[in-house]
Amino acid sequence: MTTEEQIARIERFLQQVIVGELGKLVQAELAFMQFVAMGQAIEVLGGFLDNRPMKAKGQAALRFAAAIDHLFGGNYRALNDGNYLYRKFRNQMTHALLPSREIRLVNREEQAGTARHLERSGGQLLFIAEVFYRDICTAASRLITLLQEGKIKPKNIVFEDAN
Numbered sequence: 516m517t518t519e520e521q522i523a524r525i526e527r528f529l530q531q532v533i534v535g536e537l538g539k540l541v542q543a544e545l546a547f548m549q550f551v552a553m554g555q556a557i558e559v560l561g562g563f564l565d566n567r568p569m570k571a572k573g574q575a576a577l578r579f580a581a582a583i584d585h586l587f588g589g590n591y592r593a594l595n596d597g598n599y600l601y602r603k604f605r606n607q608m609t610h611a612l613l614p615s616r617e618i619r620l621v622n623r624e625e626q627a628g629t630a631r632h633l634e635r636s637g638g639q640l641l642f643i644a645e646v647f648y649r650d651i652c653t654a655a656s657r658l659i660t661l662l663q664e665g666k667i668k669p670k671n672i673v674f675e676d677a678n
Contacts, residue, residue, distance in 0.1 A: 521669035522662045525563065528674040529655045533559070541648045544622040547612055549644050554605035556651055557582045560658055562670075569670060576601050586654035590633045594640065604642070618642060 516524075533556050540549035561578030562569050564585055576598055583595045594600055603615040614620055619639040621627050624646065630636035632646035661667045 516671060518669055521671055522659075524672060524674055525662060525669055526659050528672060529659060532674075533655050534652050537648060537651065541622075541644050544644070547608070547620065549622075549648075550604075550614070550620055550642065551608045551612060553644075553647055553651055554579075554608045557587075557605065557654070560586055560651075560654055563658055563662075564667060566668070569672060575605075579605055582654060586657045587650060591650070594633060603640075614642075620644070 537552055558575055558579045561582030564581045579601045583591045603617050607615045619641050622644045624643055627643055630641045632643040634641055662669050
C-alpha cells in the first residue's frame, strides 16, 4: 500500500469513526457514553503520533498526552500537567463509566450556566460535550494535515468503510 493510500485510509477512519460516529453520540445527548468515547478518541489520535503499532500495549497515557500536547494544546495541555486529564477524566470514564468528583459533564453550553468548557466552577472542571467534540474534530483535522505534509508517518491500519 502506498503512503497516499495509507493516509487516505486514515482520513476515512477519522472522518467516519472519530468525527461521524462520535458526532452521533454527542447529538444523542447521552449522559456519559459520548465522554467515554471522546476520552478514547484522544488516545487513538495520539496513537498515530508514535512509531509503535496501534495495538502496542501500555501506551494509553503516553498516547493521550501526545495527542493533548501536539493536536489540542492550549488549556488542554495546561490541564494535563501530571497526566491530570488522563487520570481524572479518561481513566475514570473508561474504567468506571463515571468521572472523578473533580469533573463535571454537561451536553450543551447552555446547561453550563456561566461556566465555560475546561473552566473550574464549584471545585469541578467542566467538560461540555458539544465544545469537546468540536475540539476533537479540530485535532483530527490537525492530524490529517500532519500526515499530508509528511510531518508524521502514516500507519497501516485495518479499516474498511462501514457504509
